[in-house]
Amino acid sequence: MPTSSLVLILVVVAVVLIAALVTGVVLTRRRRISLTQKEEAPRPGGYQASSGISLTPAAPDATEAEAVAVAEVVPVEHPVADRTEVDGQPGVGDDASVPRDSVKRGFVEVDLPVEASEVEEIEPTSGRLERLRGKLSKSRNAFGTSLLGLLGAGDLDEDSWQDVEDTLLIADLGAATTTEIVDTLRSKLAGSGVRTEAEAQTLLRGVLIDALGPKMDRSLKALPHAGKPAVLLVVGVNGVGKTTTTGKLARVLVADGRTVLLGAADTFRAAAADQLETWGKRVGAETVRGPEGGDPASVAFESVKRGVDAGVDTVLIDTAGRLHTKVGLMDELGKVKRVVEKQAVVDEVLLVLDATTGQNGLTQARVFAEQVDITGIVLTKLDGTAKGGIVFQVQRELGVPVKLVGLGEGADHLAPFEPGAFVDALLG
Numbered sequence: 001m002p003t004s005s006l007v008l009i010l011v012v013v014a015v016v017l018i019a020a021l022v023t024g025v026v027l028t029r030r031r032r033i034s035l036t037q038k039e040e041a042p043r044p045g046g047y048q049a050s051s052g053i054s055l056t057p058a059a060p061d062a063t064e065a066e067a068v069a070v071a072e073v074v075p076v077e078h079p080v081a082d083r084t085e086v087d088g089q090p091g092v093g094d095d096a097s098v099p100r101d102s103v104k105r106g107f108v109e110v111d112l113p114v115e116a117s118e119v120e121e122i123e124p125t126s127g128r129l130e131r132l133r134g135k136l137s138k139s140r141n142a143f144g145t146s147l148l149g150l151l152g153a154g155d156l157d158e159d160s161w162q163d164v165e166d167t168l169l170i171a172d173l174g175a176a177t178t179t180e181i182v183d184t185l186r187s188k189l190a191g192s193g194v195r196t197e198a199e200a201q202t203l204l205r206g207v208l209i210d211a212l213g214p215k216m217d218r219s220l221k222a223l224p225h226a227g228k229p230a231v232l233l234v235v236g237v238n239g240v241g242k243t244t245t246t247g248k249l250a251r252v253l254v255a256d257g258r259t260v261l262l263g264a265a266d267t268f269r270a271a272a273a274d275q276l277e278t279w280g281k282r283v284g285a286e287t288v289r290g291p292e293g294g295d296p297a298s299v300a301f302e303s304v305k306r307g308v309d310a311g312v313d314t315v316l317i318d319t320a321g322r323l324h325t326k327v328g329l330m331d332e333l334g335k336v337k338r339v340v341e342k343q344a345v346v347d348e349v350l351l352v353l354d355a356t357t358g359q360n361g362l363t364q365a366r367v368f369a370e371q372v373d374i375t376g377i378v379l380t381k382l383d384g385t386a387k388g389g390i391v392f393q394v395q396r397e398l399g400v401p402v403k404l405v406g407l408g409e410g411a412d413h414l415a416p417f418e419p420g421a422f423v424d425a426l427l428g
């Protein structure tokens with residue numbers, strides 16, 4: 001082989017070797033792990049999941065907080081004697097047994113989750129009166145059907161007008177409302193040419209709705225304000241349906257996304273507190289109760305205090321069923337209200353009346369109205385009576401709107417009172 005060829009081969013081999021050496025050095029540098037400290041983002045109070053859900057721990061009490069804080073700052077000592085290595089350097093398996101840089105985790109007591117209560121599904125509140133209109137069938141038969149029959153017959157003689165009047169009185173509309181409605185009907189029918197039942201229905205519908213004060217404010221003042229819960233007192237005599245109404249009302253509020261606390265201020269009947277507590281459990285609401293025979297005002301006070309502390313939206317207080325003849329008990333209702341007012345505004349005093357008791361219910365209403373400012377009426381058991389006309393009379397007597405009606409024993413058989421829907425149910 002000529003010398004020039006040998007030199008050329010040696011040069012090529014040298015170039016290849018140099019190239020391989022340079023590439024090796026570069027790759028080794030690139031693969032080296034960078035051990036610079038990663039800048040930690042400031043940590044918020046709790047763990048931030050990437051989805052943006054903030055999972056914060058419940059605030060521990062003072063002792064637990066101190067224990068956790070101490071556990072986190074005291075470095076763990078690992079005496080040389082305990083170490084698997086002898087020269088202060090890491091040994092095989094050392095990290096696996098006692099991580100050198102870890103902090104010792106203390107024992108922290110945590111609350112066990114509260115036993116899951118079976119919170120029920122609640123029927124939507126809108127359109128309830130329409131859905132429950134069948135429950136007013138007794139009143140419809142006695143009131144709507146016969147009235148429409150009379151008016152649709154055409155020109156009415158005096159006897160027919162007397163029948164219209166009797167029908168209204170039997171349905172419990174009361175003398176004053178009956179006279180007013182008959183007078184209005186007579187003047188509107190005169191010369192109006194009403195000949196059919198459908199025409200009579202349209203006319204009657206308008207007159208009845210007008211008599212129900214459609215412009216009255218029937219909203220329930222049950223939302224929190226000024227950082228405090230709304231407070232509602234539920235009052236009425238024994239057995240009218242106060243506890244049931246309070247329970248049904250809690251469901252209405254919970255269905256609307258509100259948090260509710262129930263106060264069992266009916267300390268005269270032990271079963272009333274149990275009954276209320278059961279209603280509460282069904283919607284996941286707490287019930288504050290006192291000893292049997294205890295001071296109702298004190299339970300009411302505690303309920304509102306607890307409601308304020310717990311930050312609930314609404315406190316519903318079920319008061320004792322008291323007889324209006326027992327003056328002492330009526331005084332106590334005033335005391336309940338005054339005591340509650342030391343902590344929060346009483347937003348509503350709802351008087352519960354049993355629609356089946358007729359004139360007696362009205363007498364009760366007058367006595368209650370004298371004692372406390374009633375802001376709304378709940379007329380219960382309208383499903384069990386043909387005397388739905390009591391709604392007209394009660395409102396007229398007290399000048400207070402009927403805000404809710406009870407239409408059955410079912411948990412969701414409480415409907416907002418709407419004059420139009422109510423009249424349609426009576427006439428439809």
Ligand SMILES: Nc1nc2c(ncn2[C@@H]2O[C@H](COP(=O)(O)OP(=O)(O)OP(=O)(O)O)[C@@H](O)[C@H]2O)c(=O)[nH]1
Nearest residue numbers: 238239240241242243244321380381406407408409
């Ligand atoms: N049919 C029907 N029954 C109702 C209605 N509201 C309540 N009731 C029933 O009336 C009865 C008495 O109801 P309660 O809620 O215990 O009455 P209360 O006023 O709290 O009675 P006290 O605690 O004794 O003062 C119960 O059987 C209820 O189921 C309603 O709208 N319709």
